[in-house]
Amino acid sequence: MFPIQSTTIKVKGKPVKVHAISTGSVKVKTKFRAATKKGLFAKLDFVFDKEFTEWVPIWVWVIEHPEGIIIVDTGINANINNEDYFKSTGIINNWVNTSLFKFKIEPEEEIESQLKTIGISTKDVKKVILTHMHIDHFDGLKFFKNSEIVINKFEWTNNKESLPSLYPDWLRPNLVDLTQSFSVFDKSCSLTKANDMHLLFTPGHTVGHCSVLLSGDDHDILFAGDITYLEEQLINGEFSGSIQDDEGNIETYEKILQHSQKRPLVFLPSHDVKAGERLVNKVTFESSLQA
Numbered sequence: 479m480f481p482i483q484s485t486t487i488k489v490k491g492k493p494v495k496v497h498a499i500s501t502g503s504v505k506v507k508t509k510f511r512a513a514t515k516k517g518l519f520a521k522l523d524f525v526f527d528k529e530f531t532e533w534v535p536i537w538v539w540v541i542e543h544p545e546g547i548i549i550v551d552t553g554i555n556a557n558i559n560n561e562d563y564f565k566s567t568g569i570i571n572n573w574v575n576t577s578l579f580k581f582k583i584e585p586e587e588e589i590e591s592q593l594k595t596i597g598i599s600t601k602d603v604k605k606v607i608l609t610h611m612h613i614d615h616f617d618g619l620k621f622f623k624n625s626e627i628v629i630n631k632f633e634w635t636n637n638k639e640s641l642p643s644l645y646p647d648w649l650r651p652n653l654v655d656l657t658q659s660f661s662v663f664d665k666s667c668s669l670t671k672a673n674d675m676h677l678l679f680t681p682g683h684t685v686g687h688c689s690v691l692l693s694g695d696d697h698d699i700l701f702a703g704d705i706t707y708l709e710e711q712l713i714n715g716e717f718s719g720s721i722q723d724d725e726g727n728i729e730t731y732e733k734i735l736q737h738s739q740k741r742p743l744v745f746l747p748s749h750d751v752k753a754g755e756r757l758v759n760k761v762t763f764e765s766s767l768q769a
């Protein structure tokens with residue numbers, strides 16, 4: 479289990495607590511995390527890859543924003559331990575999710591229990607932002623019936639790897655259009671009245687993948703979803719094996735590098751074991767580049 483990591487940053491002069499909570503863990507094929515080939519070959523390569531990575535975290539980000547608590551992604555829930563969990567998703571999806579990935583989570587690692595340990599009830603969560611519609615990002619939704627669920631409309635409509643039979647029945651997300659521009663990102667949408675959090679279009683991993691940027695007074699934090707699995711991949715321009723939009727992926731990498739030259743940026747992918755420490759120690763992308 480990966481322990482909760484918490485920090486406080488200043489946003490418009492006010493202290494804002496930010497927590498990294500890993501809701502269980504996942505293993506993926508090594509060539510899924512880091513591709514050695516491109517396009518379809520990269521996909522075939524990880525399907526036939528026999529080697530799995532070590533257990534890696536599934537980070538959920540909790541922002542105690544003055545306008546209300548916002549969380550980014552929701553992790554997995556303990557039902558995933560049942561052998562039949564993916565049966566309702568069809569034969570292919572069942573095979574993909576039980577053969578290419580390994581998930582594990584104890585009930586006390588679910589997002590609801592872990593939020594309780596830091597004094598937050600799921601009822602207090604104002605907004606849940608999903609970076610993309612993969613199981614390890616949406617599967618904790620069941621705890622947030624009373625929250626506004628925000629998803630990029632394009633991702634909701636076009637991600638063919640989504641598993642709608644596993645969504646809660648009550649799910650009626652707020653599907654947003656990314657009609658604003660912010661910094662170097664030409665498709666985005668403000669998430670707060672204070673304009674200090676933005677949903678940014680960062681396609682590649684999925685066609686409508688988004689990241690969430692929190693603009694602090696001293697540095698920005700990018701909750702990066704699955705843009706990469708590790709910070710090093712962005713530094714070295716390396717792709718992961720599962721890319722839905724190759725061109726989008728290249729542009730996404732470029733835009734993040736450009737933004738990191740304008741503002742100190744802490745880059746936090748969802749499955750990067752070091753992301754929690756970088757959040758707490760405010761390790762910027764620039765300092766990782768120089769290391």
Ligand SMILES: [Zn+2]
Pocket residue numbers: 610612683704
């Ligand atoms: Zn994903």
